[in-house]
Every structure is written in structure tokens, then in C-alpha cells.
Amino acid sequence: MRRDRGFTLIELLVVIAIIALLIGILLPSLAGARAAGRAMKSASNCRTIAQGVTIYTVSERYFPAAYLYPKDPDSLEWRLVDQVESHPTPGNGYLHWSQFLFENGGLPEEAFKNPAAVRGGAPATNPGPDADNWEPGQVNGTGGSQGTSQPIDRQVKRMGYTGNAAIFPRNKFNGSGPRKNQFVNPSLVDGSQSGASKTILAAEFISTGDWSVIGASAGGGFESKSHRAISPFLGISSGSATYSEPPGGPRFYYPTTQAVKPLAQVPAYAIDTPNLSLLNCVGRSHPGKGSDKVDGGAGAFAFVDGHAETMHVKETLRRRLWGDGFYSLTGDNRIKKGWGPNGGTNPDAP
DSSP: OOOOOOOHHHHHHHHHHEEEEEEEHHHHHHHHHHHHHHHHHHHHHHHHHHHHHHHHHHHHSOOOSSSEOBBSSOOOOOOGGSSSSOOSHHHOOEEEEIIIIIIOOOOOOOGGGOOTTTTSEEEEESOOGGGGGTTTTTTOOOOOOTOOOSSSBBOOOOEEEETTTTTTSSSTTTOOSSBBBBOOOOHHHHHOOOGGGGSEEEEOOOOOOSSSEEEEETTEEEEEEEEBBBBOEEEETTBOOOOGSOOOSSSEOOOOOSSOOOGOOOOTTTOOOTTGGGGGBBBOOOOOOOHHHHHTTTTEETTOOOOOOOOHHHHHTTTTTOOOOOTBBOOOBBOOSTTTTTTBBBBBBB
């Protein structure tokens, strides 16, 4: 009688070893494919946001403000008289630019999430009653802790992206300093030397494992500053305190790439740290190229003309992609040629 022959122990071990080897070869490729997919999705979200902003400007004639102080705790109404240096009624929360695109422009809330970021993005400054919308250690704008019901910001729950503050004004339309905010008409960008195709509109917030980088130290925890747009420029005499820059000009300049710290050195509360370039708060969520690969990778950037690119934040400085003017500030808001307060040559040029 013929008996079927089974596998020997050695044959089984060989098969297992081959399978383990194949898994070891394939896993990095699969991880790379997933990372590339996240980068593509983030770039797609950037394009969606840029297209939503374009639709908004067609009807409103200006780019939206990064945020406004509402006149009451619940509505979307605001008054110009309330737009001053400090929040006159903190209990009213913030009215964020995403609300105009989400509520009125029909953009899906998912479009504001970066798929490579922790929980898709930074929490609102005032997340409201749902504890899931808060981060550990977060306090809101009135000192409340996780789950505090009021105030609640009018914005999407998670912000993976931020605006270029030269285009998205803050709400300091009635400030006391030499510079105030003003709304920006798209024609200023379209008619500039860089034009709409070479001027960044929005960028990813940096994601470093928690959201303290996009926050300010407050009450033993941190207060999220996801409502802020990111200023790419510095003032000759004021540094990052650009509202204090004298109105003559041109008085603003691009920082050098050395102003962008290695990812591991970006400090907590970077968005609220004086004289630290706010460009440390954007990008680096996706695989990079060459030397940029070891410096945190690349980020997705949306442009005023509606297209998106993925690159390291330093490349945006080398190519001067943040615009030719600090359009959202009053006075002469042109950007100096060269780099640094003395208009020196570009040390990053090849």
C-alpha cells in the first residue's frame, strides 16, 4: 500500500524562511507605497482647499481672514469694530476661515485633514463639549479643560492646513501699531512678479507626535493656535513682530533656510515663540528627497492658482514661493530683494 509523503521539518523551515524573507523585502515597499499615497491625498486636499478659496473670492472679492472675532457665541456674524489686538469677548470664540469654505462653500470636512498628521490635524482653540475633539493637556481660550462646552469656535474639528498670512489677514484691522491688517484682493497676487502660480496660498501644519508645536503654553498645558495663519516673512527692525515694523518700505524679507530648524529641534510652542521663523510650523509630513529626507521630509503646499506641490519647506524659501508682498499688512508691504535685514545675497543659491 502506497503512503503519501509529508513535508519534512527541514522543508517546512525552508519554506518559513523564504516567506519571512519575502515579507522583509515587501514590507518597506508597502510602507513606502502607503506614505506616497498619503502625500498624494494631502496634495489633493490642498488643491480642494485652493479651489474652495477661489470660489470664495469670486463672490466676496477678497481672500478670507484667517480668523475673526464673532459678535456673539453662536452666529457667523462679526463687526469691524471688534477686530482689535486682543479678543474683546473671549467667550465668543473664533470664526475661522475654514468655516466659510465648509459651511458656505460646501467643502467636505475631510478636505481639511492631513492624512499623515496625528488625528488628521490640530484641534480648534475652543473645541467645545465633545472631549474627542481635544488633545491631552489642552486648555481653551478661557482656561477651560477637556470637554468645556463654551466657547466653541466656528471651524472644522481638525485643521491639517494653515494659510499664508501674507494673503489670509489676521483680524487686527483696528490695531494701535504702525501696521494693521487689511483684506487682500486676488488681483494683487495675480499682478505681482511671482504671480498666482508661484505664490503659496496654504500649507500643511507640521505634525510632531502631539500638537504642542501649534500652541502656546497656558494653564499648565497648551492652548491650540490652529486658527492662525503662518507669516513667512520677518521685519527688518521688528523680526517676527511684524505689526511693529515702520510703515515705510520695503521693510520685510525672506528668512534664510538656516531659519528652518531640523525637525528634532523644532520646539514646543513654536508658533508662539518670538523671533523664531513660523515656517518651522509647516510641512515635513511626507517622504523627502536627498538631504531633505533626513531633515523631516516634505510637505504639501497649495498655490493661489489652484495647483499643489509637495516639497521641503526649505525649497519654498530657495524659490521664494511665499509672494512678493506682505499683502495683508497696511503701508509699504513689498519684500526686499536678497536675504536678511541688510538685503544680502542668497546664501542658499547654487
